[in-house]
Amino acid sequence: MSENILFNQGQSISSKYDFSKTYLSADIFKKKDGSGPAPSPQFPERITLSDGTDIPLIGFGTFRLNGGHGVNTMLQALKTGYRSLDTAVNYENEGAVGEAIQRTSLNREDLFITSKLPGRHQKFDDTITTIQESLFRTKLDYFDLYLIHWPNPLADNYVEAWQGLIEAQKMGLVRSIGVSNFLPEHLERLEKETGVLPVINQIELHPYWSQPKQRKFNKDHGIFTQAWSPLGRANAVLQDETIRKIAEAHHKSIAQIILRWELQLGVGVIPKSSSSKRQFENLNLFDFELSTAEVNLITNLDKPNGRTNNQDPAIYQEF
């Protein structure tokens, strides 16, 4: 594995991240006939999942981006260089995602669209029809990734939902299947009862809740960790003094330091922003590197009760 990655601007940076399967921006942008739009210098780098699918390391979070404002914000994000949109049935904005996709001139194959199955539809047949309804709302033929949003272990239907996702993948409705908010015991049960592990586990992760054990479990099982609320939903972490000092040393914003720390942990990120300036900032993470000491300083900010909204997947019930 090379430690030095050449980006399309011609600059070279060293990285501890495994970028061995990372594309150069221009490669992804080319159409089969060699034509197509000029590559964006902000195009997010990609990594290959255990099923062979490529996913942008930086996606765009869409929670609370609904209606016309949602469509405009997503279009702005696509213009800025994002290629991955993270939605869910429960965000009630799959329609806005579909509208933004219809209005952009980008090709479908250049986009990576994720949605998520809500707790109330975790029965096998429901899983299939819910995915079909998500496809109708987004006006898509397939999702790049579909996740079980929460395990809801007290209802205990997540294995059946997982069997539904496996079937939906066979039907061609989804390219990759994964989960969100799954603890080791939930993942072990999926493997034991279906023989199929998710390729992604999307979990809450930011400096005050950095999840070392869950990250290790995911990595040991070939499951890519993707961080939700990677900026802690703009809570106190964006004023943290330790991170502020690191940000000043690198001439970057606190948000950029946090997102870069997550990438260096080997985690993908899906920050949400309504502002084009902050969207741009959150995508520009590849021209600097944190030292091991800086990474450790941030990792040590972890708090025992650091969740943003006290949502513990062992007991949290999502409708």
Ligand SMILES: NC(=O)C1=CN([C@@H]2O[C@H](COP(=O)(O)OP(=O)(O)OC[C@H]3O[C@@H](n4cnc5c(N)ncnc54)[C@H](OP(=O)(O)O)[C@@H]3O)[C@@H](O)[C@H]2O)C=CC1
């Ligand atoms: N699977 C799951 O269970 C969950 C998944 N998610 C997904 O993760 C995504 C991201 O998480 P989310 O909860 O939205 O929170 P984030 O951690 O992405 O934080 C978003 C907040 O940070 C602000 N912000 C964004 N960029 C910057 C910046 N550069 N500087 C300062 N402030 C900034 C935004 O404000 P502004 O918009 O004004 O820029 C907004 O208030 C969601 O949108 C959703 O797609 C979220 C929760 C649970």
Ligand SMILES: O=C(O)C(=O)[C@@H](O)[C@H](O)C(=O)CO
């Ligand atoms: O945003 C999501 O994906 C969720 O799972 C929600 O539960 C969200 O975290 C929330 O806080 C809703 O109140």
